[in-house]
Amino acid sequence: MIRLSIFAALMVLVTSAAVQAADAPAEIKLGTLYASSGRYASISLPVHDGLKLWIEQRNADGGVFVKAFNRKIPLKLIAYDDQSNTATAATLYNQLITQDKVDILIADSGSVLTSVAVPIARDHKMLLIDQTGTGAAFFTADNPYIVLMADPVSSIWPKPLADFLTHDGPGLGIKRVAMLYATNDFTGTQANAVRKFIKDSNSGVDLVFDEGVPTDTSNYTVLLNNIRAANPDAVVHLGYAPNDIAFLRNVQDSGIKFKFLFCIYPGLETELLEKNVGNKGLNYVFTYVPSSEIAYETNFGMSLKDYNAEWHKRYANSQVEFGFNSVAGYTTGLVLEKALAATESLDQLELRKAIFSLSGNLKTLDGTFELDANGAQVGEITPLGQLIVDEHDHLKFVTVWPHAVANGKPIYPRP
Amino acid sequence: MLVYSLLAGLLFGLYFSLIGLGLNLVFGVMRIVNLAHGDFLMLGAFLAFWLFKLFAVNPAPVIAIAFLAFVILGLPLYYLLVPRLLRAKDPGMLSFILFFGLSQVIEAVTTIAFGTSERSIPGDQLGRAVALVAGLFAGKAPENGPVELMGQTFPAAWVASGVASGCAVLLVYVYLYRTRLGYLTRAVMDNREEAIATGINVHRISALAFGIGLGLAAVAGVFAPFMLGSITPAMGAEVTVTAFAVIVIGSLGNPLGTVLGGVVYGISYMLMQSYYSSWANLLPYVLLIAILLVRPSGLLGRRVRRA
Numbered sequence: 217m218i219r220l221s222i223f224a225a226l227m228v229l230v231t232s233a234a235v236q237a238a239d240a241p242a243e244i245k246l247g248t249l250y251a252s253s254g255r256y257a258s259i260s261l262p263v264h265d266g267l268k269l270w271i272e273q274r275n276a277d278g279g280v281f282v283k284a285f286n287r288k289i290p291l292k293l294i295a296y297d298d299q300s301n302t303a304t305a306a307t308l309y310n311q312l313i314t315q316d317k318v319d320i321l322i323a324d325s326g327s328v329l330t331s332v333a334v335p336i337a338r339d340h341k342m343l344l345i346d347q348t349g350t351g352a353a354f355f356t357a358d359n360p361y362i363v364l365m366a367d368p369v370s371s372i373w374p375k376p377l378a379d380f381l382t383h384d385g386p387g388l389g390i391k392r393v394a395m396l397y398a399t400n401d402f403t404g405t406q407a408n409a410v411r412k413f414i415k416d417s418n419s420g421v422d423l424v425f426d427e428g429v430p431t432d433t434s435n436y437t438v439l440l441n442n443i444r445a446a447n448p449d450a451v452v453h454l455g456y457a458p459n460d461i462a463f464l465r466n467v468q469d470s471g472i473k474f475k476f477l478f479c480i481y482p483g484l485e486t487e488l489l490e491k492n493v494g495n496k497g498l499n500y501v502f503t504y505v506p507s508s509e510i511a512y513e514t515n516f517g518m519s520l521k522d523y524n525a526e527w528h529k530r531y532a533n534s535q536v537e538f539g540f541n542s543v544a545g546y547t548t549g550l551v552l553e554k555a556l557a558a559t560e561s562l563d564q565l566e567l568r569k570a571i572f573s574l575s576g577n578l579k580t581l582d583g584t585f586e587l588d589a590n591g592a593q594v595g596e597i598t599p600l601g602q603l604i605v606d607e608h609d610h611l612k613f614v615t616v617w618p619h620a621v622a623n624g625k626p627i628y629p630r631p
Numbered sequence: 632m633l634v635y636s637l638l639a640g641l642l643f644g645l646y647f648s649l650i651g652l653g654l655n656l657v658f659g660v661m662r663i664v665n666l667a668h669g670d671f672l673m674l675g676a677f678l679a680f681w682l683f684k685l686f687a688v689n690p691a692p693v694i695a696i697a698f699l700a701f702v703i704l705g706l707p708l709y710y711l712l713v714p715r716l717l718r719a720k721d722p723g724m725l726s727f728i729l730f731f732g733l734s735q736v737i738e739a740v741t742t743i744a745f746g747t748s749e750r751s752i753p754g755d756q757l758g759r760a761v762a763l764v765a766g767l768f769a770g771k772a773p774e775n776g777p778v779e780l781m782g783q784t785f786p787a788a789w790v791a792s793g794v795a796s797g798c799a800v801l802l803v804y805v806y807l808y809r810t811r812l813g814y815l816t817r818a819v820m821d822n823r824e825e826a827i828a829t830g831i832n833v834h835r836i837s838a839l840a841f842g843i844g845l846g847l848a849a850v851a852g853v854f855a856p857f858m859l860g861s862i863t864p865a866m867g868a869e870v871t872v873t874a875f876a877v878i879v880i881g882s883l884g885n886p887l888g889t890v891l892g893g894v895v896y897g898i899s900y901m902l903m904q905s906y907y908s909s910w911a912n913l914l915p916y917v918l919l920i921a922i923l924l925v926r927p928s929g930l931l932g933r934r935v936r937r938a
Contacts, residue, residue, distance in 0.1 A: 438636050
């Protein structure tokens with residue numbers, strides 16, 4: 217009788233395993249967009265290449281392990297080019313969901329091209345794997361169909377910057393701050409946050425210039441003159457990479473030397489900015505210290521050093537620069553890999569649950585993966601650093617805030 | 632702030648006059664709209680970029696190189712595309728489609744060749760050329776850096792671009808009003824059929840005008856890394872739209888109208904940046920709509936075309 221029971225139990229296990237295997241899809245379809253041209257190409261292609269690198273690695277290993285089917289399943293990437301156009305992107309996101317019927321929907325890089333995906337994914341009850349779309353407005357309590365994988369939400373990006381200005385700033389003589397920002401979800405949210413942090417600090421620091429410009433602004437000469445007229449002690453410029461390039465080149469060409477100048481992309485896409493602005497133009501500029509510059513301790517995936525080497529091996533002849541965004545694409549893959557290994561099914565809300573289960577536990581080369589209740593990334597912080605040209609004419613990051621991770625003192629005012 | 636905005640607008644507007652000049656010349660002579668105009672500008676910009684990167688050639692001499700190279704490129708391109716186009720029932724409308732296609736091809740090929748990332752030439756390169764020229768007149772070389780103009784300081788590249796744009800406008804006028812080819816070009820602009828009837832080799836004149844149009848676009852391209860922040864293969868479409876707005880504001884087919892259109896655009900843009908910065912990029916479209924509603928033939932237009 218006991219033998220019969222054991223035999224029956226084994227049969228049940230074998231049969232259920234066979235059923236699971238039979239139900240398992242031949243491949244997991246990942247649908248995404250990238251911009252091969254246009255304004256957002258320089259932030260989209262590195263993310264896309266990072267994601268592709270992860271997929272190729274997993275497929276070379278037989279696929280990714282999916283707990284729901286208890287086996288490895290190959291990944292199939294379906295990717296379309298939105299050419300940095302939001303209208304094209306909206307059509308293609310719909311196509312990925314309704315025609316290609318992808319299992320996992322991954323947004324293009326950046327808030328602008330992600331913004332159109334948010335309502336589409338929600339309407340179709342598809343979980344949007346948001347790689348680097350950090351606009352705070354995307355994450356609301358009534359929308360469970362979005363999670364931010366690789367960058368912190370924009371509203372917390374500038375906290376170290378604002379904290380530095382309001383804590384250390386007055387001691388250094390920083391009282392008057394000028395802020396110029398591009399009016400999009402990414403930098404608009406950051407501008408709102410800076411405004412709020414400064415106001416709430418009651419530190420005596422004032423915003424004496426606070427203007428927004430369209431994101432496709434490519435000329436800042438008049439604006440720089442207006443900023444100079446406001447006589448600020450510190451200037452904060454929040455824009456995408458092309459904005460920062462144009463802004464910093466105009467600063468250099470106009471012969472203006474602000475005592476403190478902060479821009480986002482000298483830190484995030486240092487190689488690109490170095491090529492366009494030059495070391496001299498980046499010297500003493502304050503910026504975020506990105507994950508591509510800090511070797512975080514990892515408990516999953518490659519370390520920064522190994523990933524950097526792998527990237528340059530794989531994309532040696534590519535014209536895409538290694539930087540913060542290339543780390544983001546690979547991080548998205550790592551989070552998905554862990555989530556698929558934990559999910560009970562490919563149901564979108566189950567997948568979300570699995571991703572949330574990683575919050576606070578997963579440590580990748582991008583830092584600690586941590587989500588708030590709305591799916592916004594809050595773990596991967598962006599310390600404030602200053603770029604300094606060393607004696608070998610190389611740019612190096614000096615982290616100045618928070619004090620806990622600082623490795624140097626800020627140079628203020630710039631010489 | 633106001634004086635600075637006005638002067639900056641003047642310099643910026645002169646640059647957009649240069650961009651629009653070639654587009655307007657091609658329209659005036661052939662009555663076709665070259666929607667790939669901005670892409671030829673982009674190619675001129677990449678020519679300057681690569682000559683600097685590979686051979687450290689200062690952008691100043693590249694102005695002449697780019698102009699000649701693109702005039703030469705324009706001649707066969709004209710014979711390949713335009714005569715067939717002009718034989719069609721509605722060449723104006725077909726030109727939109729054909730040159731839009733050409734624009735896409737140029738952008739795609741350039742993207743494959745050079746990638747999508749932004750590229751630039753160091754800002755002080757044009758400053759050096761300005762300092763050198765100023766040194767020749769002043770007797771001693773001034774400092775390589777921003778230039779003071781009526782008590783306001785501007786990047787040297789802006790002043791160089793303004794001067795080059797002014798020279799280009801002047802040269803186009805000398806060509807149109809002081810040379811035999813120019814007289815013939817104006818005859819074609821005035822009435823193509825009559826020009827053919829009088830025995831003018833209309834295709835030869837048009838091919839040259841087409842080449843000059845591309846040459847002017849390429850010259851504007853040399854200044855693009857300095858005036859537009861950086862260059863990418865995708866920049867052409869936006870430039871074409873703005874250039875088209877500039878020539879409509881001035882007057883289609885009238886080169887002097889292009890200068891006026893450019894200056895009106897430049898000054899309005901800089902004033903918008905100073906006082907309503909968030910709305911600045913709407914300006915070309917608002918101006919375009921306003922001009923089309925109030926004065927459809929443009930600020931200097933009496934008819935649709937005018938030689």
